[in-house]
Amino acid sequence: xSGVTQTPKHLITATGxxxxxxxxxRSGDLSVYWYQQSLDQxxxxxxxxxNGEERAKGNILERFSAQQFPDLHSxxxxxxxxxxxxxxxxCASTMTGGGTGxxxxxxxxxxxxx
Amino acid sequence: xxxxxxxxxxxxAQEGEFITINCSYSVGISALHWLxxxxxxxxVSLFMLxxxxxxxxxxxxxxxxxxxxxxxxxxxxxxxxSAVYICAVVAGNTPLVFGKxxxxxxxx
Numbered sequence: 001x002s003g004v005t006q007t008p009k010h011l012i013t014a015t016g017x018x019x020x021x022x023x024x025x026r027s028g029d030l031s032v033y034w035y036q037q038s039l040d041q042x043x044x045x046x047x048x049x050x051n052g053e054e055r056a057k058g059n060i061l062e063r064f065s066a067q068q069f070p071d072l073h074s075x076x077x078x079x080x081x082x083x084x085x086x087x088x089x090x091c092a093s094t095m096t097g098g099g100t101g102x103x104x105x106x107x108x109x110x111x112x113x114x
Numbered sequence: 115x116x117x118x119x120x121x122x123x124x125x126x127a128q129e130g131e132f133i134t135i136n137c138s139y140s141v142g143i144s145a146l147h148w149l150x151x152x153x154x155x156x157x158v159s160l161f162m163l164x165x166x167x168x169x170x171x172x173x174x175x176x177x178x179x180x181x182x183x184x185x186x187x188x189x190x191x192x193x194x195x196s197a198v199y200i201c202a203v204v205a206g207n208t209p210l211v212f213g214k215x216x217x218x219x220x221x222x
Contacts, residue, residue: 002158033209043200043212056209088155100145100164100204105157 003027004093006106014114018079021109025072025093029104031055032074033094034066037108038087049074050097081113120201120213127220133188135216137201140182147210148175148186149200157200160186191220 003026013019025032034046045058049068060066063081068074078085088108094101117140127133137146148160161168161175163184168175172191177184188195201213 042214043202045209045211048209056207058209090157092157098144098204098207100162102162103147103149103159103210105149105159107156110155 002104002106004091004104004106006089006091006109008109009107010110010112012112012114013081015081015083017081017113018077019081019111021076021078021089021091021111023074023076023091023093023106025074025091026104029093029095030072031094031097031101032068032072033092033103034060034074034076035090035092036087037090038084043090046076055097078111081111083113086111086113118201118203118211118213120199120216122216123214124217125219127191127218129192129220129222131191131220133191133195133218133220135186135199135201135218137184137186137213138182139184139201139203139211141205143179143182143203143205145204146177146184147202147204148184149202151198151200151215153197160199188218193220193222196220 005024030051033048037043046060048056066076090108092103092105119138121136150158163177172189174187198215200215202210
């Protein structure tokens with residue numbers, strides 16, 4: 001158990017819909033990263049938050065947004081869903097804001113868009 | 115652009131064999147991570163390296179900063195080692211860049 005909790009584990013929805021994925025980081029970790037893993041792309045970095053502030057942005061679509069709340073949990077919002085958004089979405093947490101701390105991953109949220 | 119290449123893409127080994135997975139990257143880095151992803155999908159961090167060598171049980175990770183290369187070794191491989199092994203690097207303030215992974219199958 002990494003200490004990082006992601007919900008829901010599985011989600012099936014239709015094109016055009018909106019979903020919210022939630023991540024609770026490991027106790028004491030200030031940084032949350034979101035990653036997308038699709039079959040043909042491998043792991044792709046989406047966005048990072050550190051202590052409530054956006055720290056870095058990767059290949060995140062404009063239809064996607066995220067935030068980190070005062071209790072440090074984070075939510076990833078995916079809207080106007082398309083078939084190609086079907087993927088595993090992982091969050092990871094670490095104590096530091098840089099990338100040199102050990103990463104702890106959640107079990108992922110598997111999104112299927114029909 | 116920082117690129118991370120892993121080899122081999124797929125690897126099948128007999129139980130007990132010594133296994134090596136390689137990772138090469140194209141720019142100077144501040145850290146390199148080795149991750150393990152089991153068939154169920156969960157990802158576990160195995161090592162984080164910035165220099166030298168680390169060992170944990172049957173797993174050994176090495177990095178050569180000058181050659182921009184890292185290796186993950188598994189000694190006395192076991193079927194439970196079957197997983198995808200992913201190398202990821204951190205360069206400066208940029209977030210992790212991932213390799214495409216090496217799929218390992220260890221046969222009893």
